[in-house]
Amino acid sequence: MSVAQKDYKKVTVKTLSDMKAHGEKISMLTAYDYTMATIVDGAGIDVILVGDSASNVMAGYQTTLPITLDQMIYHASSVVRGVNRALIVVDLPFGSYQSDPKEALRSAIRIMKESGAHSIKVEGGKEIKESIKRILNAGIPVMGHLGLTPQSIYKFGTFSVRAKEEEEAEKLKADALLLQKAGCFAIVLEKVPAKLAKEVAESLDIPVIGIGAGNGVDGQVLVLHDMIGMTKEFHPRFLRRYLNLYEDMTTAISQYVDDVKSVDFPSDKEQY
Ligand code: KIV
16 A cells, blocks of 8 residues: 555645655546546545646646636635545736735735635746745745746747756756755656656655656656547547547547437436
């Protein structure tokens, strides 16, 4: 039995630290609503991320930029009501923390107070150091996010792998250390070379959770709707699909349409 399952009824930031110390990998998935959160938590996930990928997955936007703080709080509070065990991390959305540390703290406090989640996540390193410190000083645990940071997609211009060149890799390593020193409890590394991600994970005491960052890190995160095959057009190399729900649901719904039209449904047994 895993360290987390044996020793902890509820996963906390300390659990994650213990897991890294014991060499136990951390499992993390996104969820944005109550029903999915109950399933993901019941299946034994360690961390649930209420990601701003809700902007894409739930609202159909092309990027994560449009989602608002109020919308994130709505998603987070729905998730909180469905979770017993996992640690819940909520993304601070674009525009809610970059302008100044006081606004960052206000946004983080709203997430914690109004949703009941356990921690927040922010994208970036040195540039947002003061905001991170301010949030941590208020006793709110912070997860960092480096590498491909989707809130900066218009700066990058592409979703391709980050930090392949020496200069960007060095900045990423320095930022990772800075986040650890500032007091972040973990870092997500998105879409960076596996060798670099492993080096970062090995150099830090806090857990490094990867997405498209290879298996040398301390845990993995995926967007739930991608890993259960509900999204159709997204095929990055790092994604493993465990189900093909888009097709399965289409088949089931087509069958329902046929059954309604042919008056096969409801049958005698399905009425009062
Ligand atoms: O918003 C999100 O889902 C994320 C993950 C991709 C790590 O930040």
